[in-house]
Amino acid sequence: MCHRLRNATFISASLHHHHNSTSLLRSPNKTRVWYCTKSCGAAAAAEMGRFECSTRSDDVIVGDSELLKEKKSAIRNVGPEKFQVIADFDATLTRYWINGQRGHSSHGLLKQENVEYDLKRERLYEYYHPLEYSPTIPIEQKAKLMEEWWEKSHGLLIEGGLTYNSIRKSVADATIAFREGVVELFEFLEEKNVPVLIFSAGIADVIEEVMRQKLHRSFRNVKIVSNRMVFDDAGRLVSFKGKTIHTLNKNEHALDMAAPVHDQLGGIDKSMDDNAALKNRTNVLLLGDHIGDLGMSDGLNFTNRIAVGFLNDNIEKSLEKYQQAFDIVYLNDAPMWGAVELVSQLFASGDGDL
Numbered sequence: 001m002c003h004r005l006r007n008a009t010f011i012s013a014s015l016h017h018h019h020n021s022t023s024l025l026r027s028p029n030k031t032r033v034w035y036c037t038k039s040c041g042a043a044a045a046a047e048m049g050r051f052e053c054s055t056r057s058d059d060v061i062v063g064d065s066e067l068l069k070e071k072k073s074a075i076r077n078v079g080p081e082k083f084q085v086i087a088d089f090d091a092t093l094t095r096y097w098i099n100g101q102r103g104h105s106s107h108g109l110l111k112q113e114n115v116e117y118d119l120k121r122e123r124l125y126e127y128y129h130p131l132e133y134s135p136t137i138p139i140e141q142k143a144k145l146m147e148e149w150w151e152k153s154h155g156l157l158i159e160g161g162l163t164y165n166s167i168r169k170s171v172a173d174a175t176i177a178f179r180e181g182v183v184e185l186f187e188f189l190e191e192k193n194v195p196v197l198i199f200s201a202g203i204a205d206v207i208e209e210v211m212r213q214k215l216h217r218s219f220r221n222v223k224i225v226s227n228r229m230v231f232d233d234a235g236r237l238v239s240f241k242g243k244t245i246h247t248l249n250k251n252e253h254a255l256d257m258a259a260p261v262h263d264q265l266g267g268i269d270k271s272m273d274d275n276a277a278l279k280n281r282t283n284v285l286l287l288g289d290h291i292g293d294l295g296m297s298d299g300l301n302f303t304n305r306i307a308v309g310f311l312n313d314n315i316e317k318s319l320e321k322y323q324q325a326f327d328i329v330y331l332n333d334a335p336m337w338g339a340v341e342l343v344s345q346l347f348a349s350g351d352g353d354l
Contacts, residue, residue, distance in 0.1 A: 096312035106202030109174035117160030181336030
């Protein structure tokens with residue numbers, strides 16, 4: 001798509017003052033308006049600084065605009081060779097709401113031939129999911145609860161005899177979709193030789209199948225760090241590889257589990273960077289929908305990090321914490337166009353808008 005940006009100013013909310021969350025969501029000043037135009041190449045549009053974001057003006061919050069400007073300048077000064085993107089998958093790259101329904105996660109979409117085990121996993125979800133997003137449970141206690149949930153769920157998938165054919169059918173039947181702008185973001189970063197690490201507490205095999213069915217293409221710059229399944233010769237799940245990755249322990253210490261998505265999707269022979277080389281890319285754009293996602297960069301001694309948070313639900317209770325944790329917060333299941341504009345500002349040919 002070709003996109004034209006107008007009135008590109010952020011809503012800025014001071015971290016030093018307490019505001020009612022409603023006033024933050026409905027600020028009458030410093031509006032941001034985007035317009036959609038006809039299709040053209042993503043990389044070419046980015047170079048011209050004309051990416052569009054259909055994000056509403058009251059869905060974007062920047063806590064400290066001066067600090068963000070400093071980070072952008074520092075990252076741009078050393079170029080894309082030192083830059084990488086670390087992104088969560090569920091409810092970050094994918095949409096939270098789809099046609100009025102809660103979109104499936106890469107864990108939640110799985111359906112087994114044995115309905116009994118689907119019901120057992122659903123009961124686990126009903127118990128643990130509210131705990132995952134509770135603003136009152138301490139992070140250490142929450143991490144233990146998440147590990148408990150994930151390992152119980154994985155055990156049920158094995159015990160229930162999940163097959164890869166079930167994964168294909170589950171994805172085909174699922175309510176899951178990528179945010180608008182994700183493909184354009186990946187294309188622009190691929191053009192600039194910038195690697196993307198998808199860190200997910202879900203399942204790598206499912207994510208690859210979602211990309212196969214929903215995007216119908218692969219990217220040489222994308223790798224996945226997630227729970228990976230082991231199947232027997234009959235295509236039946238028998239185990240999971242390595243340490244369990246859940247929402248609160250995703251970080252670059254898990255790089256040994258990173259695999260290029262195109263190895264499974266086919267079409268590209270060589271990935272952009274080996275895992276060791278990623279350690280030298282010390283400027284980071286981090287995308288997540290959970291404060292725990294900030295830990296994805298823990299294993300990287302980064303110089304500059306711009307953290308972008310998607311606050312999709314429970315906004316009034318969680319807004320203040322997200323505002324303090326992330327440099328930019330997108331509300332109400334916003335599309336990915338803001339991140340596309342951000343990277344186009346960092347690495348466009350001209351002076352750009354910093």
